[in-house]
Amino acid sequence: MADLSINFAGIKAPNPFWLASAPPTNTGYQVQNAFRAGWGGAVWKTLGQPIVNVSSRYGAMNYKNHRIAGLNNIELITDRSLEENLSEMKEVKRNFPNHALIASMMWETREEWHDCIKRCEDIGVDGFELNFGCPHGMCERGMGSAVGQNPDVAERITAWVKEVATKPVIVKLTPNITDITAAGLAAQRGGADAVSLINTINSVTNINLQTMSPSPSVDGLSTHGGYCGPAVKPIALNMVSELYNHPEFKLPISGIGGIETWGDAAEFFLMGASAVQVCTAVMHYGYRIVDEMKTGLSDYLEQNGMKAPTELTGIAARKLRRWEQLDLNYKIIAHIDPEKCIGCQLCYIACEDGAHQSIALQSHTRVPKIKEEHCVGCNLCSLVCPVDQCITMVQIPNEAGRLTWPEHPANPNRVSHSALT
Numbered sequence: 001m002a003d004l005s006i007n008f009a010g011i012k013a014p015n016p017f018w019l020a021s022a023p024p025t026n027t028g029y030q031v032q033n034a035f036r037a038g039w040g041g042a043v044w045k046t047l048g049q050p051i052v053n054v055s056s057r058y059g060a061m062n063y064k065n066h067r068i069a070g071l072n073n074i075e076l077i078t079d080r081s082l083e084e085n086l087s088e089m090k091e092v093k094r095n096f097p098n099h100a101l102i103a104s105m106m107w108e109t110r111e112e113w114h115d116c117i118k119r120c121e122d123i124g125v126d127g128f129e130l131n132f133g134c135p136h137g138m139c140e141r142g143m144g145s146a147v148g149q150n151p152d153v154a155e156r157i158t159a160w161v162k163e164v165a166t167k168p169v170i171v172k173l174t175p176n177i178t179d180i181t182a183a184g185l186a187a188q189r190g191g192a193d194a195v196s197l198i199n200t201i202n203s204v205t206n207i208n209l210q211t212m213s214p215s216p217s218v219d220g221l222s223t224h225g226g227y228c229g230p231a232v233k234p235i236a237l238n239m240v241s242e243l244y245n246h247p248e249f250k251l252p253i254s255g256i257g258g259i260e261t262w263g264d265a266a267e268f269f270l271m272g273a274s275a276v277q278v279c280t281a282v283m284h285y286g287y288r289i290v291d292e293m294k295t296g297l298s299d300y301l302e303q304n305g306m307k308a309p310t311e312l313t314g315i316a317a318r319k320l321r322r323w324e325q326l327d328l329n330y331k332i333i334a335h336i337d338p339e340k341c342i343g344c345q346l347c348y349i350a351c352e353d354g355a356h357q358s359i360a361l362q363s364h365t366r367v368p369k370i371k372e373e374h375c376v377g378c379n380l381c382s383l384v385c386p387v388d389q390c391i392t393m394v395q396i397p398n399e400a401g402r403l404t405w406p407e408h409p410a411n412p413n414r415v416s417h418s419a420l421t
């Protein structure tokens with residue numbers, strides 16, 4: 001196996017797979033089970049003034065046969081006392097000295113932050129994660145995403161923590177913001193050693209059509225919650241890459257959001273992460289999924305002649321460009337493999353009604369035909385085709401002549417993506 005050990009912002013761990021702060025890291029019993037199962041680190045369920053939770057707490061977006069394509073929760077931070085949490089964290093650290101144990105927390109006053117940081121350092125945690133992200137319950141009290149959405153406040157609280165912390169400080173960012181780079185740069189100005197993202201996205205997952213109430217239902221009422229799981233991965237990948245590509249942003253990134261497999265984790269590395277965290281997939285399938293993650297990532301590194309996960313960091317992010325820098329002269333069209341086609345004609349319907357009318361039906365066979373002269377190479381047919389590799393996109397010479405994107409320097413509404421050069 002490749003060496004998966006990492007040093008993330010000064011925090012060492014046997015591998016880059018950490019549990020995100022959430023129910024799987026509620027107790028010492030759980031975190032020790034997770035470390036035995038192979039997780040390299042754990043971010044403890046957020047410490048703070050203990051709260052009382054409601055029931056029920058979770059809602060899910062099931063998509064066809066995929067249970068929990070997206071998970072929504074209205075749970076708050078830890079409901080246990082600081083003393084109870086610290087005593088269990090101390091035991092975890094004693095039994096697993098080489099695993100990364102991170103204390104997540106959120107407090108209101110500078111004194112509270114200082115006190116908790118010092119008490120966590122006394123019991124030997126390896127680092128801190130400042131929860132500036134939870135989008136429900138705590139933000140109404142001026143914490144969580146209320147901090148992450150206000151760069152000045154995020155910078156100030158990070159600086160408070162850095163006044164006393166001797167261990168690395170990770171700032172966990174909220175995705176409920178227009179420009180993630182503003183939040184990341186604020187954390188950097190405050191002295192953070194790293195950032196992690198994403199926390200959950202504001203959402204209501206579904207409405208019960210019998211009771212006409214949103215879920216999760218608390219005696220018939222509900223509240224908006226935080227969305228996570230596979231459905232949020234594309235949003236998280238984009239935000240990670242926006243930070244990674246920002247010329248002034250220099251901190252390492254812990255990628256979070258919808259990671260279920262080694263491949264998902266590799267995508268986060270490729271988009272700029274140097275470590276990853278997982279929550280929903282563990283809530284769904286258990287700690288055991290880390291086995292596949294470790295062997296899969298190790299094989300992938302070996303196949304690519306790489307020795308460490310961080311060799312992947314940013315390779316795909318560096319291939320992102322501003323729209324107008326893409327080559328207008330590159331042309332592909334769809335090709336249907338008649339041997340693989342099952343004749344469902346979904347590609348025809350999608351192209352006819354939803355795209356560019358570039359696929360024709362044929363009278364002698366159910367295999368549709370691409371109208372090559374009309375095909376714009378949009379990909380839709382290959383995306384709806386239920387058979388892998390049946391519709392592929394092939395490059396053809398472009399006969400339209402050299403095309404370039406017109407400059408619009410005078411338009412005051414012109415968006416300049418500062419993250420991309």
Ligand SMILES: Cc1cc2nc3c(=O)[nH]c(=O)nc-3n(C[C@H](O)[C@H](O)[C@H](O)COP(=O)(O)O)c2cc1C
Pocket residue numbers: 020021022023045046071072073075076077078104131133134172198199200227228229230232256257258259277278279280281
């Ligand atoms: C039930 C639940 C509780 C959570 N509690 C916390 C928390 O206390 N602190 C925190 O920073 N994030 C919390 N999160 C957010 C996760 O740590 C993570 O950022 C988010 O779920 C995205 O990762 P995922 O798609 O792997 O679940 C919670 C998520 C869930 C589903």
